[in-house]
Amino acid sequence: MTTTLRPAGPLQQTPDGGRSRTYDVCVNSRRVGAVHLSTDPAFGAASGVIEGLRVDEPDRRRGRGTVAALASEEVLRSWGCAEVQISVPADAEAALRMARSLGYTERSRNMVKELAAEPPALPEGVEVRPMTGSEFTEWEARAKEGFARSWIDRGVPEDQARAKADDSHRRYLPQGLATPGVAIHVVVRDGRPAGFLWTGRIELEPGRWAAFVYDIEVAEEQRGRGYGRALMLLAERVARETGEELLGLHVFAGNTPALRLYESLGYRTTLVNSAKELL
Secondary structure, eight states, rough: OOOOEEEEEEEEOOOOSOEEEEEEEETTEEEEEEEEEEEEEETTEEEEHHHHHHHGGGGSSSSSSHHHHHHHHHHHHHHHHHHHHHETTOOOOHHHHHHHHHTOOEEHHHEEEEOOOOOOOOTTTTTEEEEEEHHHHHHHHHHHHHHHHHHTTOOOOHHHHHHHHHHHHEEEEEEEGGSTOOOOEEEEEEEEEEEEEEEEEEEEEETTEEEEEEEEEEEEGGGTHHHHHHHHHHHHHHHHTEEEEEEEEEEEOOOOHHHHHHHTTTTTEEEEEEEEOOO
């Protein structure tokens, strides 16, 4: 039996070269599942995305998903994509095994925590305040550079990484400190900034919103003194004060200290984000 992809709708195109299309997964013309393919507007048209790959229960465990994934890669190659990205639920063991067998490498994880009704107290002696307008410009330039560098270090071409950083700030911080639903706090030691926290909201899935940690930074000379944990506790307080019950974040693969901190605070992985070069 032959597994193929069959277009389930028209090809959608954007003026900047973006594309997207939904396909049926078919076995000898019989529909057994679906997949949605697109280019990533944040990284550009050279980066493809496979999402929503699903094979119906009666046809699972027969290699249909693997063949559909490979067929999806071929479609993305024909669109001119040089890489492909996937996000797999952390509890989807079979899909994670398939991704590894097809050569996908983990780049990052999405994590979430269910917040207690009573917000946590900050460590004694920790002083926090809102970021000032005079601090914002310097902080934003540094935050964008750090975010782009994290992608570059994981194999993303520099132009794509910087486009991703610009897109993130344009989407989630369009009005700077005046952006609705956004807060940027500074933790202070001896009257000087020791760390920064940017929080806001994000739609985890259609209709399901959560508070989100967009960026956390501890000054290099202040690391190892508990300010990272203090900022994460502050994020919980900010989230609860705005009525949120969930707090999410994104952590890059290989950032073991951050991952251990988040796990110790009760965060669980929800998505494993991986990528693969399309040769």
